Every structure is written in C-alpha cells, then in structure tokens.
Amino acid sequence: xxxxxxxxxxxxxxxxxxxxxxxxxxxxxxxxxxxxxxxxxxxxxxxxxxxxxxxxxxxxxxxxxxxxxxxxxxxxxxxxxxxxxxxxxxxxxxxxxxxxxxxxxxxxxxxxxxxxxxxxxxxxxxxxxxxxxxxxxxxxxxxxxxxxxxxxxxxxxxxxxxxxxxxxxxxxxxxxxxxxxxxxxxxxxxxxxxxxxxxxxxxxxxxxxxxxxxxxxxxxxxxxxxxxxxxxxxxxxxxxxxxxxxxxxxxxxxxxxxxxxxxxxxxxxxxxxxxxxxxxxxxxxxxxxxx
Numbered sequence: 001x002x003x004x005x006x007x008x009x010x011x012x013x014x015x016x017x018x019x020x021x022x023x024x025x026x027x028x029x030x031x032x033x034x035x036x037x038x039x040x041x042x043x044x045x046x047x048x049x050x051x052x053x054x055x056x057x058x059x060x061x062x063x064x065x066x067x068x069x070x071x072x073x074x075x076x077x078x079x080x081x082x083x084x085x086x087x088x089x090x091x092x093x094x095x096x097x098x099x100x101x102x103x104x105x106x107x108x109x110x111x112x113x114x115x116x117x118x119x120x121x122x123x124x125x126x127x128x129x130x131x132x133x134x135x136x137x138x139x140x141x142x143x144x145x146x147x148x149x150x151x152x153x154x155x156x157x158x159x160x161x162x163x164x165x166x167x168x169x170x171x172x173x174x175x176x177x178x179x180x181x182x183x184x185x186x187x188x189x190x191x192x193x194x195x196x197x198x199x200x201x202x203x204x205x206x207x208x209x210x211x212x213x214x215x216x217x218x219x220x221x222x223x224x225x226x227x228x229x230x231x232x233x234x235x236x237x238x239x240x241x242x243x244x245x246x247x248x249x250x251x252x253x254x255x256x257x258x259x260x261x262x263x264x265x266x267x268x269x270x271x272x273x274x275x276x277x278x279x280x281x282x283x284x285x286x287x288x289x290x291x
Contacts, residue, residue: 017173023151033101068254080106094228188257
C-alpha cells in the first residue's frame, strides 16, 4: 500500500465517522424534515440545483478560463452538500432538523438531479457530459445515507450510548480528517499555484459568494434557515464533483486540486459573508430605529 492509498483510506474513514457521529444525534424525523415541508424543499432545490448551475454556465461561457476550471465549476454546481456540511451548519446556529433534512434531501435528489443537469449542460454547450443515476446513488448511499442512518438507528436503540460515543468519534474523525487533508492540500497547492493569477481564484470566489447570497435570499424568513441554506449553496460535495469530472474528463488532472482549492475559498467566503451582511444590516436597523 502506497502513501496515496493510505491517505485515501484515512479520508474515507474520517468521512464515515463524521456522518455516523452526526446520525448519533439525529432522528428519523430530522432526516425526513424537508420531504415533509415542500416549500422549504423547493427553496433548497432552486438555490442549489437550478440557480447555481445557471451561474456556473454563465461563468464558463462568458469568461476565458482554464478548461479544468470550467470543469470544476460545472461539477461543483450540480453536486450536493458535502458530508461534513452539517457540522459547520450547526456551529453557525442551524437547527438539527433543517440541517439534517437538507443534507438528506440534497443527496437523495442528486440521484436524479445530477444526470438531468449534466444532460442539460451537454445540450447547451455541446460538450459530452454524463453520469448515471446508479453511480450517483452508490456514492451518496456509501458516503452519506448509510452511515447517517446507522447512527440514527443506534440512537433509536440507546440514546445514552449514542451520547457517550458521539464526542470521541467526532474527535477521532476530526483528527483523521486533518491527517488526511494536509498532505493532499500541500500537493494541490503546488499544482494550482501557477493558475492563481489568471482568473481562477476569482471565478471560484465569485461562484462561492453568489452561492452564499442566493442561499441567504431563498432561505426564507427564519434566520437559522437562511444561514444553513447559504452554507449549503456555497459548499459542495468534492468527492461527487471529482467523480463527475473524472467520468467525463479522465485526463484532466488539475480538477482535483482545483476542487480542494474551492474548499478553502468557499470556507473563507462563508466565514466573511455573514459579517458583511451584519455590517450592511446595521445602518438599516439604525435608520429604522431613528424613524
């Protein structure tokens, strides 16, 4: 076993433990939350699966970007939220039912949404794009739904046991994630550094920022739901995005590093955007109070 294979195993174990630990604090009602609330489900679908693919299409057809950047943007725009998304969303103040429900809804809908979106992209751009529903289903079941449902079942059987093991498993998952990601990020940065001055970084930042504000606008009246949908729309599943890119462009080696770069860029954007919103909201509130 070489170092690359070992890193891949570590990352997979980290993701499985993260989602399993999340399931240990969730219920079946949380998992089906959005499917029982069609209006919220439609808002999330529009934000992530309609508007953002349109944004990606505009970016790739308007600007002279490296082909790998175009591939990365398209793949990201049709991918669901990443498995570690709920952890960040809950930290940002999201409620468990909406956060878990959005995770489950996006990965389930991705089974149909990804093949359909790629077909539309193909007809508009003339570039052959394809990924089967079976391939998408296999990935979302193995990386998200199975470990999440396993955690939910364990909690349903023994909530006290689930509470005891959640924190240790979460800590172990976080340590493994750092150990797996650091060497990959180092290699990725070396690969993408020559492209950072040609509009690559700007295009990724623009995509993430538009995603955040689209999610904020479509999140509805509840502040915590706006925060969660903002994060979800700006954050995408890098594993599925890479699978889409590799299926259609197996010789394009720069896409993987670009997807990792997007994780960093989107993390920065989603950290700064709430401060920008609060700053813009403060004068409006002051004027309203004065009136």
